[in-house]
Amino acid sequence: MSVTVVGSLNEDVLVAVGRLPGRGETVIGRSAVLAPGGKGANQAAAAGVLGRGVHMVGRVGEDPAGDRQLAALAGAGVDVGLVHRTPGAPTGSATIPVEDGTGENLIVVVPGANAELTPGDADVESVRRAAVVLLQLEVPLETVTAAARVATGTVVLTPAPPRPLPATLTDRIDVLVPNEHELADLAGVEVAERPAAELARLARSIAPCAVVVTLGARGALVVPPQGRCCCRRRRP
Numbered sequence: 639m640s641v642t643v644v645g646s647l648n649e650d651v652l653v654a655v656g657r658l659p660g661r662g663e664t665v666i667g668r669s670a671v672l673a674p675g676g677k678g679a680n681q682a683a684a685a686g687v688l689g690r691g692v693h694m695v696g697r698v699g700e701d702p703a704g705d706r707q708l709a710a711l712a713g714a715g716v717d718v719g720l721v722h723r724t725p726g727a728p729t730g731s732a733t734i735p736v737e738d739g740t741g742e743n744l745i746v747v748v749p750g751a752n753a754e755l756t757p758g759d760a761d762v763e764s765v766r767r768a769a770v771v772l773l774q775l776e777v778p779l780e781t782v783t784a785a786a787r788v789a790t791g792t793v794v795l796t797p798a799p800p801r802p803l804p805a806t807l808t809d810r811i812d813v814l815v816p817n818e819h820e821l822a823d824l825a826g827v828e829v830a831e832r833p834a835a836e837l838a839r840l841a842r843s844i845a846p847c848a849v850v851v852t853l854g855a856r857g858a859l860v861v862p863p864q865g866r867c868c869c870r871r872r873r874p
């Protein structure tokens with residue numbers, strides 16, 4: 639089965655801290671390590687270690703960080719032929735303090751070359767023909783929308799980081815995979831632990847497709863598609 643990921647590649651700076659800093663606060667970290675990251679590249683690497691036929695569409699800079707991201711992804715078995723080097727833009731980066739014990743983190747992303755990924759970059763055979771297209775929101779929304787529009791396979795969107803989703807995008811998605819915070823953000827309500835029925839109601843309010851709400855240690859909630867799910871439209 640072919641899987642194409644359209645999305646971000648970042649170089650992560652993972653900083654181990656005893657506790658996360660508050661606003662305006664300085665804390666001393668224990669260590670800092672570079673690691674390959676980006677919500678798109680992370681999905682591609684996970685799919686790549688599971689099997690062949692995984693392709694990544696994205697952008698990195700013409701810098702050593704870009705070399706490292708391409709090497710890491712290729713090492714995970716991902717075809718990086720559609721990851722373009724972008725003159726004048728640095729490879730995306732993310733600074734991530736991670737709290738000892740809890741694993742809680744904060745993420746600050748500087749998009750760099752990810753912001754240069756164009757709708758034209760996504761309008762390629764690899765996206766059109768993939769059995770599954772995986773999308774997230776760390777690249778321009780118009781590029782995510784273009785990928786969803788040309789795809790003929792199953793389109794899966796992880797709405798992270800969350801931002802308002804136009805109907806031109808939600809109408810082309812088969813499966814939306816938010817966590818609780820992203821679901822609340824998209825639905826425009828306060829984040830709070832909510833019962834399953836309430837989560838399902840919020841999910842139905844943001845997209846007609848199937849919604850899988852990830853709930854951390856509590857598992858996931860699967861909300862079936864409503865009548866006008868686009869996968870039925872493309873493959874009657």
Ligand SMILES: OC[C@H]1O[C@H](O)[C@H](O)[C@@H]1O
Binds near residue numbers: 675676732
């Ligand atoms: O979800 C984790 C990822 O978010 C950001 O994209 C970081 O690069 C990190 O790898």
